[in-house]
Amino acid sequence: KSDKASVINNILGVEVESDEYFVKSVKRDGEVNGRKISLINTPCWWEIFGLQDSPEVVKQELVCSVFLCEPGPHVFLLVINPSLSFTEENRLSIEKHLSLFGEKIWRHTIVIITGCDSLKDKS
Template sequence: MAASTDIYNSAQSHPVRELRIVLIGGRYNDRLSSKSSAGNFILGQNVFNTSRRTAQSEAKQQEVFSRRVTVVDTPGWWWRGPREATPKLDQIEIQNSVHLCPPGPHVFLLVIPVNLYLSQLVKTSQKQHLELFSANVFSHTIVLFTAVAPCSDETVESKIRTSPVLQWILQQCGNRKHFLNISNREDRDQVKKLLEKIETLITNNGFRHCSVDRNQGETLRKEMRDLTERASKRFDQVQKQRKKLKLQIKGRLQLY
């Protein structure tokens, strides 16, 4: 316990001036509890679009409590779906997120809405999708619970006690967690405490960020270009076929 206290005190006496955060997790119907909303809440600005699904990883930066904070939003996966159900382009975008905050993220925030039902399928999906990152991803992850309706810490703790899947997820992440009540946008103390927890995690990790393979980044960008080009060609082919079909129908109608 004393060692843990020393680490926490060290983090507070030597605050990190730059924090690089990657938001990860599944899709959720309530966009107010989504990763994008959490990113906006952390940065204190509406910089991520919450009116649509996140299709590409995107990095935004703001000064927050005298720290330069970079947040990367990522496409979500289906909470109960296997990795094969996630489109290949989404998988590539998720992997590429770590290359948008060089030299690499300090922390992954695994965003889980408090109201989400966590079945065993969620556990399997979680394991498969986190394999998209490096092997040390769990040692750099904090579980971030989000809610938009009034919700207490006790509600979150009760959910944890009654959910074996959630207990497993937290165990993988070293039982690191934080709760954001997104409905209370004026309570910036929630964000300050989160940044302090991130700094403690950075200290625990010896001030090392999550390892990033630069060569992989180049490979991912090439894959994205190839996939986009193939999709564009398919779209053009479909458009040509539709135009041809319309002309055929028009020609037949003129015969009558």
């Protein structure tokens, strides 16, 4: 399972298929502590593509994903696995992709770091 699918599984308490290779955003609904929530799983991009290299369909899908949760998202979850190398190029890719949502995106972004168990024996 991808890290994003694992986060969705943990938050919603459902079993979500792996999401590593798809081009359409997928809406998942659930309930947490009596509140209905929706999670929008967007196509993977930051580990693979810089903004200039992302297929146009992926960029369009990222922007259109906000319309799956009217009146719009409250929070963006940015899922990062620290066991993967994180380069300056990755950081710039994240900034450029998230800029597609506007300049205030970082006020609404929560970074979720997954896979920390795999780092126990690393310094």
